[in-house]
Amino acid sequence: METASDVRTDNASFSAAEKRDRVKPASIRIWNFLISVKLAIWILIVLAVTSILGTVIEQNQPPEKYHQVYEDWAYNLMDRINLFDMYHSWWFLLLLCLFTLNLTCCTIDRLPRVIRTVRKPKLVLDDAMGKSLSLTERWKSKGDVPHRAEEYKVALARVFAAPKVTEADGEVHLYAEKGVSSRFGAYATHAGIVIVFIGAILGNIFGFKSYVNIPDGKEASHLDARGGKQHIDLPFAVRNNRFWLETYPSGQPKKYASDLSVMENGREVLRKTITVNDPLVYKGVWFYQSGYGQEGGATAQVAVSRQDGTPVGNFSLAPNEPVRIDGYGVVRGVNYEQDFQGNGPALQVVIEKPGQPASALWILQGRPDLDRGRNDSLAFSFGGLTAKMYTGLQVAKDPGVNVVWLGCLLLTAGMMVSFFLSHRRIWIRLAEGPHGKVEVTAAGSTNRNRPAFEKTFASVLAEVRKDPSDTEKENPV
Amino acid sequence: MNTLNVQLFDLTTLLFGGASGTYIAAMYGKKETMARIGTWICIAAAVVSTAALGVRWVESYNMGIGRIPVTNLYESLVFFAWSVNLFYLFVEWKYKSRAFGPFVIPIAFLTMVFAFTNESGIQPLVPALQSYWLHAHVITCFVGYAAFAVSAGVAAMYLLKAGQEKTKARDGIVARFPSAKVLDDLVYRAIIWGFPFLTAGIITGAAWANYAWGTYWSWDPKETWSLIVWLVYAAFLHARVTRGWHGTRAAILSIAGFLATVMCYLGVNLVLSGLHSYGG
Numbered sequence: 001m002e003t004a005s006d007v008r009t010d011n012a013s014f015s016a017a018e019k020r021d022r023v024k025p026a027s028i029r030i031w032n033f034l035i036s037v038k039l040a041i042w043i044l045i046v047l048a049v050t051s052i053l054g055t056v057i058e059q060n061q062p063p064e065k066y067h068q069v070y071e072d073w074a075y076n077l078m079d080r081i082n083l084f085d086m087y088h089s090w091w092f093l094l095l096l097c098l099f100t101l102n103l104t105c106c107t108i109d110r111l112p113r114v115i116r117t118v119r120k121p122k123l124v125l126d127d128a129m130g131k132s133l134s135l136t137e138r139w140k141s142k143g144d145v146p147h148r149a150e151e152y153k154v155a156l157a158r159v160f161a162a163p164k165v166t167e168a169d170g171e172v173h174l175y176a177e178k179g180v181s182s183r184f185g186a187y188a189t190h191a192g193i194v195i196v197f198i199g200a201i202l203g204n205i206f207g208f209k210s211y212v213n214i215p216d217g218k219e220a221s222h223l224d225a226r227g228g229k230q231h232i233d234l235p236f237a238v239r240n241n242r243f244w245l246e247t248y249p250s251g252q253p254k255k256y257a258s259d260l261s262v263m264e265n266g267r268e269v270l271r272k273t274i275t276v277n278d279p280l281v282y283k284g285v286w287f288y289q290s291g292y293g294q295e296g297g298a299t300a301q302v303a304v305s306r307q308d309g310t311p312v313g314n315f316s317l318a319p320n321e322p323v324r325i326d327g328y329g330v331v332r333g334v335n336y337e338q339d340f341q342g343n344g345p346a347l348q349v350v351i352e353k354p355g356q357p358a359s360a361l362w363i364l365q366g367r368p369d370l371d372r373g374r375n376d377s378l379a380f381s382f383g384g385l386t387a388k389m390y391t392g393l394q395v396a397k398d399p400g401v402n403v404v405w406l407g408c409l410l411l412t413a414g415m416m417v418s419f420f421l422s423h424r425r426i427w428i429r430l431a432e433g434p435h436g437k438v439e440v441t442a443a444g445s446t447n448r449n450r451p452a453f454e455k456t457f458a459s460v461l462a463e464v465r466k467d468p469s470d471t472e473k474e475n476p477v
Numbered sequence: 478m479n480t481l482n483v484q485l486f487d488l489t490t491l492l493f494g495g496a497s498g499t500y501i502a503a504m505y506g507k508k509e510t511m512a513r514i515g516t517w518i519c520i521a522a523a524v525v526s527t528a529a530l531g532v533r534w535v536e537s538y539n540m541g542i543g544r545i546p547v548t549n550l551y552e553s554l555v556f557f558a559w560s561v562n563l564f565y566l567f568v569e570w571k572y573k574s575r576a577f578g579p580f581v582i583p584i585a586f587l588t589m590v591f592a593f594t595n596e597s598g599i600q601p602l603v604p605a606l607q608s609y610w611l612h613a614h615v616i617t618c619f620v621g622y623a624a625f626a627v628s629a630g631v632a633a634m635y636l637l638k639a640g641q642e643k644t645k646a647r648d649g650i651v652a653r654f655p656s657a658k659v660l661d662d663l664v665y666r667a668i669i670w671g672f673p674f675l676t677a678g679i680i681t682g683a684a685w686a687n688y689a690w691g692t693y694w695s696w697d698p699k700e701t702w703s704l705i706v707w708l709v710y711a712a713f714l715h716a717r718v719t720r721g722w723h724g725t726r727a728a729i730l731s732i733a734g735f736l737a738t739v740m741c742y743l744g745v746n747l748v749l750s751g752l753h754s755y756g757g
Contacts, residue, residue: 037715040715041716041719044708044709044711045709045712047708048704048705048708048709051701052705054696055698055701055702055745055749056749059696087696087701209691209692248542248601250601252600252601252603253603253604254601254604255604255607275604276604276605276689277605277610279689279691290690394691395691396691396692398687398691401687404683404693408680408683411676412676412677412680415672415673419669419672419673420669
């Protein structure tokens with residue numbers, strides 16, 4: 001929780017800024033506008049509200065699709081203000097620039113002040129400060145100042161933090177603090193956001209995204225850059241040895257995989273099987289399993305045997321492509337059925353022998369011996385279809401991505417520090433009082449979570465004043 | 478016949494219904510004993526739903542497709558209700574007040590009722606979800622969502638209470654709420670827990686997307702809505718320390734943030750299309 005005093009400080013700086021506004025020149029007014037928290041709130045809200053538009057209007061679709069949905073005038077208007085690619089539009093980028101400017105200016109305005117407070121803390125509790133801090137306590141103590149001071153110093157170091165000791169005008173001041181880093185949490189978060197933006201810009205300038213289809217057994221080194229005009233030539237090639245997919249018994253997809261080789265100067269330098277969540281990386285270029293498909297038509301596997309069943313050989317039949325068997329004739333595969341009259345997968349072949357009319361027949365995958373009953377010199381059996389596949393690879397190079405992760409780390413860490421730590425400070429002043437007593441004033445302050453600090457303050461003081469002779473208490477003034 | 482885990486989740490739904498009714502009755506009847514019963518029902522619901530999640534996890538392994546039970550809409554809904562309930566019990570224990578119950582536990586109950594209308598079978602994981610990032614991503618997001626749900630419930634209480642404190646009226650249920658100052662503080666505290674978790678959820682999602690697709694951010698509707706939620710709560714955090722923005726406006730931002738959260742979580746899948754089409 002931000003303490004009331006923090007809220008007051010912030011408000012005070014606002015009203016001070018507003019007062020200055022009336023007399024100061026435009027440059028100062030612009031600066032005060034750029035460093036204001038109100039601007040930050042409005043930018044955040046405007047970014048949130050405008051971002052909704054791009055989730056309701058589908059982005060980057062072909063114009064025909066928009067024409068189906070919108071009237072011409074509406075289409076023209078929306079196109080004019082880039083609503084069909086709004087996250088890359090000039091006005092959205094301008095908003096992000098303003099956001100970055102606000103973050104940067106806030107840091108320039110406030111961070112030096114914070115560093116000053118931290119590096120040169122107020123070591124001495126003077127009367128003005130004693131009055132301005134709301135958490136104070138006074139008491140009188142027996143004994144002499146140096147003795148008590150030493151005792152309090154040891155106690156503070158034990159239960160809170162080792163204090164700095166300042167002696168001035170016969171008074172001894174103890175100052176102890178904890179959680180200084182919480183002062184910097186917000187700045188780390190803000191810097192983290194800017195670093196993420198820098199990483200994104202680096203990726204856009206020096207990286208690329210592309211997509212390539214590679215048939216089984218083929219390789220590729222030439223890519224079309226997505227969205228851009230130019231091509232990308234990789235200094236190496238990627239060969240797709242094989243793509244395959246696995247399914248669960250229910251038929252749902254279980255695994256898409258490609259066995260890839262990286263080829264450099266004709267040699268294989270790396271081989272890896274990639275799956276959807278397991279890409280291949282070589283020289284900063286990442287290859288992701290992203291799609292697949294069938295390359296050309298499927299081919300039918302056909303086995304040939306003699307009448308007595310002695311195997312003669314195998315061949316593949318591409319659709320309608322004739323295959324010549326010497327001393328026999330020409331065979332073509334003309335038709336395929338997944339389930340031929342309830343008998344499972346079947347292939348229809350046409351046999352043309354010299355001087356004879358062509359004959360067509362079905363051979364069944366499940367009945368390899370069936371064709372032997374045809375009383376021909378050769379019998380055929382169908383071994384099933386094999387499809388030649390290609391794999392679809394997303395290819396990306398993003399030298400900015402580690403900068404993005406660094407920014408993310410910084411912004412998360414900064415957030416944790418600023419939410420869960422607080423800068424707690426305790427001052428104790430010991431002065432020589434009348435009748436050989438020591439007059440003690442203690443004060444405490446925190447930048448957030450005041451209720452918790454009040455408890456800490458009370459328990460620290462209780463510990464400091466453990467000595468039974470140290471009892472006389474005065475109500476806080 | 479439903480499997481054991483679904484039966485246990487059905488029982489959890491009944492318990493949340495009972496707890497909601499009890500808390501609301503206790504609020505109207507000003508009966509502390511009733512509210513205490515509500516707490517015990519919530520504890521029972523926490524035990525039963527935790528057991529149900531465990532059983533479901535084990536059942537998925539017995540089916541040969543073992544994976545964490547947070548991968549479809551049904552599972553994410555029950556996980557959300559589970560998180561809200563635990564977060565609520567923590568708040569109740571920490572603040573020693575049962576006044577939040579009627580505003581928070583019905584959120585868990587309605588979520589379970591909605592889950593009840595969804596397909597509850599254990600489905601195998603599609604290739605896109607087979608990643609260790611899944612665990613980190615889903616758990617961080619849902620802890621964040623749960624915290625925001627609690628915050629919005631308390632923000633609603635704050636608006637009622639602040640309204641009453643302004644008119645100096647001192648009667649009815651609202652008078653029994655903790656003071657506006659305490660409520661305001663709790664709205665904030667729930668958000669400072671939720672916000673880092675949401676941030677971590679967005680970052681793990683980006684890291685996962687980068688590992689699976691090669692882009693950490695593609696302005697997909699789900700991503701964009703998570704950013705919208707993040708922006709609204711970022712605005713809340715700054716509003717709280719700014720004159721003219723703390724108090725009522727901050728409470729409204731908390732409620733707006735939760736509505737955006739619901740849109741991000743459910744609306745995007747039900748209304749819009751995108752990469753998260755498998756639900757959750």
